[in-house]
Amino acid sequence: xxxxxxxxxxxxxxxxxxxxxxxxxxxxxxxxxxxxxxxxxxxxxxxxxxxxxxxxxxxxxxxxxxxxxxxxxxxxxxxxxxxxxxxxxxxxxxxxxxxxxxxxxxxxxxxxxxxxxxxxxxxxxxxxxxxxxxxxxxxxxxxxxxxxxxxxxxxxxxxxxxxxxxxxxxxxxxxxxxxxxxxxxxxxxxxxxxxxxxxxxxxxxxxxxxxxxxxxxxxxxxxxxxxxxxxxxxxxxxxxxxxxxxxxxxxxxxxxxxxxxxxxxxxxxxxxxxxxxxxxxxxxxxxxxxxxxxxxxxxxxxxxxxxxxx
Amino acid sequence: xxxxxxxxxxxxxxxxxxxxxxxxxxxxxxxxxxxxxxxxxxxxxxxxxxxxxxxxxxxxxxxxxxxxxxxxxxxxxxxxxxxxxxxxxxxxxxxxxxxxxxxxxxxxxxxxxxxxxxxxxxxxxxxxxxxxxxxxxxxxxxxxxxxxxxxxxxxxxxxxxxxxxxxxxxxxxxxxxxxxxxxxxxxxxxxxxxxxxxxxxxxxxxxxxxxxxxxxxxxxxxxxxxxxxxxxxxxxxxxxxxxxxxxxxxxxxxxxxxxxxxxxxxxxxxxxxxxxxxxxxxxxxxxxxxxxxxxxxxxxxxxxxxxxxxxxxxxxxxxxxxxxxxxxxxxxxxxxxxxxxxxxxxxxxxxxxxxxxxxxxxxxxxxxxxxxxxxxxxxxxx
Numbered sequence: 156x157x158x159x160x161x162x163x164x165x166x167x168x169x170x171x172x173x174x175x176x177x178x179x180x181x182x183x184x185x186x187x188x189x190x191x192x193x194x195x196x197x198x199x200x201x202x203x204x205x206x207x208x209x210x211x212x213x214x215x216x217x218x219x220x221x222x223x224x225x226x227x228x229x230x231x232x233x234x235x236x237x238x239x240x241x242x243x244x245x246x247x248x249x250x251x252x253x254x255x256x257x258x259x260x261x262x263x264x265x266x267x268x269x270x271x272x273x274x275x276x277x278x279x280x281x282x283x284x285x286x287x288x289x290x291x292x293x294x295x296x297x298x299x300x301x302x303x304x305x306x307x308x309x310x311x312x313x314x315x316x317x318x319x320x321x322x323x324x325x326x327x328x329x330x331x332x333x334x335x336x337x338x339x340x341x342x343x344x345x346x347x348x349x350x351x352x353x354x355x356x357x358x359x360x361x362x363x364x365x366x367x368x369x370x371x372x373x374x375x376x377x378x379x380x381x382x383x384x385x386x387x388x389x390x391x392x393x394x395x396x397x398x399x400x401x402x403x404x405x406x407x408x409x410x411x412x413x414x415x416x417x418x419x420x421x422x423x424x425x426x427x428x429x430x431x432x433x434x435x436x437x438x439x440x441x442x443x444x445x446x447x448x449x450x451x452x453x454x455x456x457x458x459x460x461x462x463x464x465x
Numbered sequence: 466x467x468x469x470x471x472x473x474x475x476x477x478x479x480x481x482x483x484x485x486x487x488x489x490x491x492x493x494x495x496x497x498x499x500x501x502x503x504x505x506x507x508x509x510x511x512x513x514x515x516x517x518x519x520x521x522x523x524x525x526x527x528x529x530x531x532x533x534x535x536x537x538x539x540x541x542x543x544x545x546x547x548x549x550x551x552x553x554x555x556x557x558x559x560x561x562x563x564x565x566x567x568x569x570x571x572x573x574x575x576x577x578x579x580x581x582x583x584x585x586x587x588x589x590x591x592x593x594x595x596x597x598x599x600x601x602x603x604x605x606x607x608x609x610x611x612x613x614x615x616x617x618x619x620x621x622x623x624x625x626x627x628x629x630x631x632x633x634x635x636x637x638x639x640x641x642x643x644x645x646x647x648x649x650x651x652x653x654x655x656x657x658x659x660x661x662x663x664x665x666x667x668x669x670x671x672x673x674x675x676x677x678x679x680x681x682x683x684x685x686x687x688x689x690x691x692x693x694x695x696x697x698x699x700x701x702x703x704x705x706x707x708x709x710x711x712x713x714x715x716x717x718x719x720x721x722x723x724x725x726x727x728x729x730x731x732x733x734x735x736x737x738x739x740x741x742x743x744x745x746x747x748x749x750x751x752x753x754x755x756x757x758x759x760x761x762x763x764x765x766x767x768x769x770x771x772x773x774x775x776x777x778x779x780x781x782x783x784x785x786x787x788x789x790x791x792x793x794x795x796x797x798x799x800x801x802x803x804x805x806x807x808x809x810x811x812x813x814x815x816x817x818x819x820x821x822x823x824x825x826x827x828x829x830x831x832x833x834x835x836x837x838x839x840x841x842x843x844x845x846x847x
Contacts, residue, residue, distance in 0.1 A: 310637065325516055325519075326511070326516065327512060327513070328512040328513050328640035328641075328643065329513070329640060330512070330513040330515040330516055331513045331514055331515055331610055331611045331638045331639075331640055332637070332638040332639060332640065333515070334513075334514075334515050334544050334611060334612060334638060335609075335611070335612050335636075335637055335638025336637075336638070363523055364523045364524065364525060367519055367520060367523055367525050368525060372515070372516070372519065
């Protein structure tokens with residue numbers, strides 16, 4: 156259930172509510188109603204949990220430091236205003252608020268909050284790469300709650316899993332779908348944003364550039380600090396790069412194998428049709444390659460074509 | 466050949482999204498217009514506008530084709546961290562269209578063969594939604610490509626002219642290439658997308674084009690060429706050289722729809738696997754441009770980035786509650802650079818409008834002004 160001291164919770168709620176109201180683009184009369192409904196729910200819920208609702212003093216509340224409160228909650232609140240929802244709906248809405256206020260309180264309360272494990276969602280059509288990343292994250296103590304190779308039902312899964320971080324292949328066409336979810340609030344239980352800007356911190360700009368070059372992009376729940384996210388991104392970037400190298404190695408060894416097979420086949424044909432022994436067949440091929448300044452494999456290809464035509 | 470700008474064998478990587486209006490970049494590359502400017506340009510295909518924005522923001526791409534509202538959104542920090550971006554060239558106008566599924570059209574009692582004007586079809590949709598809301602069914606689900614695109618604003622504009630509010634429908638994001646499939650599977654009931662994806666969806670017979678967006682916003686900027694402010698500041702000569710090559714490419718694409726030799730050549734270029742990979746798409750050279758969906762690449766008043774259009778886009782952002790703030794602001798002066806356009810156009814001998822702002826919605830005597838379907842006039846007190 157709800158953790159932390161009543162004061163903390165109350166102030167967190169209060170800060171959040173205030174931020175909500177500030178961000179609310181609804182007309183004034185709606186804002187006023189919103190305010191009263193929100194206060195009503197807060198009182199109700201706090202009473203249920205035997206907290207003292209009088210701790211809430213909206214007048215003393217400071218605006219939330221991070222302005223990026225996403226429209227989800229705004230719309231939730233709007234809907235609350237319009238529909239007069241059931242008690243349960245109000246409570247669950249507030250619990251959501253509380254859940255997020257925990258992240259916002261991270262600085263004040265980092266000892267307890269940092270222990271909450273972050274849940275990660277991976278979206279990557281390269282199954283092997285996704286597995287590699289998942290294993291690495293597990294080793295570092297992060298839980299991958301959902302791994303998607305097909306993005307067909309991306310929206311559904313984001314709504315269902317509500318991950319803290321989504322790591323998605325930079326080149327996935329579904330990034331625009333995710334971007335859209337950041338503004339379509341009622342279908343997006345968690346606000347998601349690309350992290351820090353290049354001008355905020357040159358170091359983080361460099362690491363983001365490296366992430367982009369590796370093909371990693373990420374969306375995080377608003378309010379998570381860069382400090383908590385960076386290790387996860389670093390793990391993903393390292394594995395994406397590793398995967399790229401593995402694939403290049405595989406590619407070059409496959410090429411080598413294919414070339415060797417061509418040379419072997421040419422040798423066999425020479426032995427069979429020209430009655431050479433193996434050493435002679437090989438040296439013939441090598442001499443041809445040197446004379447024509449071509450690769451052995453290319454010469455072998457020509458030899459095969461000629462001998463098979465005979 | 467001597468070039469106007471000192472670029473010193475500069476190597477650049479420019480991004481594009483596989484759409485018909487990526488044509489200016491591809492033409493500039495294939496026709497050797499970049500090379501003529503002393504630029505060594507490689508084009509990189511990107512799968513999403515988000516990817517384009519991030520790569521330009523962090524310098525992985527030097528510049529890119531962008532949906533017109535994206536440089537504004539990026540400079541404002543909408544949907545991502547704020548990175549100042551700037552544009553001095555509009556690459557195209559038109560090319561978008563709204564498609565509704567055949568299933569929905571049947572329910573609207575509209576004959577797909579003789580669709581009425583967009584205002585009437587919108588009205589039919591509004592009546593349908595009115596009945597629907599009484600029956601408490603699943604909300605109508607429509608798709609656009611990006612929340613910060615003309616598609617998104619045009620779709621909402623069409624809905625609002627019919628008296629349908631943004632709350633009555635659900636608008637989601639879907640990648641252009643996935644639109645037709647999602648329409649077929651019934652995940653979405655309609656969409657607004659750029660060419661060739663509307664035509665391809667219609668070919669597959671799962672939906673019908675109800676209106677081109679040119680009917681909604683006539684003569685409107687669609688794609689722009691944008692760079693980060695940092696690039697524009699650090700490499701001004703190089704930037705001008707790129708703009709010059711691109712404007713020449715736009716001129717080459719002038720009147721393309723009536724010139725079959727050019728369309729054949731263009732189809733050949735676009736069809737290549739590294740660009741639009743059209744080979745098996747069912748789109749042939751003679752059907753490259755859909756006559757129902759007007760698309761233009763060059764015009765006396767088309768390629769200049771009108772600040773008034775930027776202000777109008779800001780207003781759309783405000784209407785949809787993506788952003789709040791004053792319309793006439795210094796930001797527009799930084800993001801839209803008609804002055805740079807005029808410089809580039811003058812060096813190529815093209816005439817360019819001398820104004821940065823105009824009254825949007827007034828076609829004007831030359832017929833190159835904009836026009837809104839509902840007759841709106843949008844002007845700013847400067």
